[in-house]
Amino acid sequence: KNEYRIAVIPGDGIGKEVMPEGLRALEAAAKKHRVKLAFDHFDFASYDYYEKHGQMMPDDWKEAIGGHDAIFFGAVGWPEKIPDHISLWGSLIKFRREFDQYVNLRPVRLMPGVPSPLAGRKPGDIDFWVVRENTEGEYSSVGGRMFPDTDREFVTQQTVMTRTGVDRILKFAFDLAQSRPKRHLTSATKSNGISITMPYWDERVEAMAKRYPDVKLDKYHIDILTAHFVLHPDWFDVVVGSNLFGDILSDLGPACTGTIGIAPSGNINPEGNFPSVFEPVHGSAPDIAGQGIANPIGMIWSGAMMLEHLGEKTAADAIVKAIERTLAERTLRTRDLGGQADTTACGKAVAEML
Amino acid sequence: KNEYRIAVIPGDGIGKEVMPEGLRALEAAAKKHRVKLAFDHFDFASYDYYEKHGQMMPDDWKEAIGGHDAIFFGAVGWPEKIPDHISLWGSLIKFRREFDQYVNLRPVRLMPGVPSPLAGRKPGDIDFWVVRENTEGEYSSVGGRMFPDTDREFVTQQTVMTRTGVDRILKFAFDLAQSRPKRHLTSATKSNGISITMPYWDERVEAMAKRYPDVKLDKYHIDILTAHFVLHPDWFDVVVGSNLFGDILSDLGPACTGTIGIAPSGNINPEGNFPSVFEPVHGSAPDIAGQGIANPIGMIWSGAMMLEHLGEKTAADAIVKAIERTLAERTLRTRDLGGQADTTACGKAVAEML
Numbered sequence A, B: 001k002n003e004y005r006i007a008v009i010p011g012d013g014i015g016k017e018v019m020p021e022g023l024r025a026l027e028a029a030a031k032k033h034r035v036k037l038a039f040d041h042f043d044f045a046s047y048d049y050y051e052k053h054g055q056m057m058p059d060d061w062k063e064a065i066g067g068h069d070a071i072f073f074g075a076v077g078w079p080e081k082i083p084d085h086i087s088l089w090g091s092l093i094k095f096r097r098e099f100d101q102y103v104n105l106r107p108v109r110l111m112p113g114v115p116s117p118l119a120g121r122k123p124g125d126i127d128f129w130v131v132r133e134n135t136e137g138e139y140s141s142v143g144g145r146m147f148p149d150t151d152r153e154f155v156t157q158q159t160v161m162t163r164t165g166v167d168r169i170l171k172f173a174f175d176l177a178q179s180r181p182k183r184h185l186t187s188a189t190k191s192n193g194i195s196i197t198m199p200y201w202d203e204r205v206e207a208m209a210k211r212y213p214d215v216k217l218d219k220y221h222i223d224i225l226t227a228h229f230v231l232h233p234d235w236f237d238v239v240v241g242s243n244l245f246g247d248i249l250s251d252l253g254p255a256c257t258g259t260i261g262i263a264p265s266g267n268i269n270p271e272g273n274f275p276s277v278f279e280p281v282h283g284s285a286p287d288i289a290g291q292g293i294a295n296p297i298g299m300i301w302s303g304a305m306m307l308e309h310l311g312e313k314t315a316a317d318a319i320v321k322a323i324e325r326t327l328a329e330r331t332l333r334t335r336d337l338g339g340q341a342d343t344t345a346c347g348k349a350v351a352e353m354l
């Protein structure tokens, strides 16, 4: 199969500005490498849609995009107009959970031309993956409030870890580690403080490790692990964490490589029972939206991850190469990276490299 | 009052090695500044005690140390011999909770002589406080496991936030911010993902902010906040977070200033109904224990925080000054900071500066 139907959802804010550049790169790579991509565009999962319809997505959103081979997604959220826990839980978190995208995968890689905030690190020094559980854990919907508006008021929210949920993300992470030259997996825990769920996580890690004797395993509590990201980013190869810990590490990691502006991510259902979602790590960034200055690299790189997921590795690699060559030229970089290009110019540069 | 009874608990691992240096500095500062300190030594809250007695602390631990003016604590934990969630929950977490030490306070300060892993940052550039809720939140004891040893197995653990618990830590943080020249408070949240407890945290932050119109308030989700610690550590003045978020930020912050090896902390009951505990941020570090190479600065600086808490600001400031002058000399620093001194030599150097 080399024909794919892609659902395109730009979302909010700069999502709308980087999406055309993501598509431009995809089209260029597809043409060159004889992949056929058909794009269907959707306006939901955005504040505009919410304003008109009172909900983030139509009732039949699952039918609308559930049959596509993948979903190419910009960014959602506009905190000044709608609380994040409504906009996100009404869209992105729904995709993840209802399409069972239990893997959130993000590369942490120091790229040429992107200055690291860490002293003395150069491209090649930092190159690892964060594998995040993406459907359960700390992002649960069980909990509530009691004694509202009194001094006794309290809220609770459960962290939920199932054996199914924990084992499948660990398996994915061990498999990924096993496929890499270093065969090194780091597990993020906090079993010394979070005394019920995190010891369980550790227990499942130990159990799974027995099946991967060739993978070097270590584990760190999340507090010291964030410290090691800054002090020793070269230690890591594949890092696996719960929903919340993975979320933190996959923003911190890209920050250590200079910017979260270029980081891509995949929300993946490895079995292919449902479409996976590919989106840049940066959000909708309302503060810079509409100025044409957003960095499109995160979106474009997400397109490469999508192609790789679809099995089109050659086309995917071509995009990553084009990104690297674009970033290496100061004039082609956007301003957040000390360059001069606007969103379109940077996107066009990548497409031309292709 | 200038006479204080201090309970001294070295604990495990390097806790035992840095404690004598902490006491040496305290004694020197006390002598110089006419403060009277009486030390009572306790061997519990350690693996040695556990091995003998089958529990981390005696049944009457509260009577033993509850009447002291403060507790000076080394470090506890020895994961190879006893799981952290047993050793810690049987000691440190008990102190925090049963002595109602609801504030965990940690400075993040780039010191002379300590190279920052961040490019281009120098002493003075990074100087803020992390205020962490220390008794509830994610560190709860509510939860459990169902369907053990089956495929349906799952565990849950509740995050619990009470109005009392949230409001009092916010009040402490706003008060601290108000007392500083920049009057700037940053709240760590994750209300876009943790959809029940974190929106509640935000709600209480907004309510409390009304009482501090002169404090500049901002809030960031924990993922991007960790990124900003690396990219813009100069943005922060006082940062407040839940138990877990504060834990993460107060390891990450010191890492950004070069090492967690020198960071101090206070577990504080601001009302003085119970003694507060002062301890270095680093743990018991079994891997380097017994070699005499541990950095004693975290312990010594914790002593300064203790003196300040007791109202002895002059003596406290003198210790911090002595630390700065010691760190500035390479030969007086321990090896983890590129120096040559062992634990004792470094500790003696600080005491001599006093």
Ligand SMILES: CC(C)[C@H](C(=O)O)[C@@H](O)C(=O)O
Pocket (backbone or CB within 6 Å): A192, A193, A223, B088, B247
């Ligand atoms: C040892 C552990 C339970 C503890 C915590 O998480 O509170 C430590 O990391 C700390 O920050 O004091």
Ligand SMILES: CC(C)[C@H](C(=O)O)[C@@H](O)C(=O)O
Pocket (backbone or CB within 6 Å): A088, A247, B192, B193, B223
């Ligand atoms: C927007 C938010 C709910 C989301 C998350 O926390 O998962 C984002 O931070 C991410 O990492 O995709």
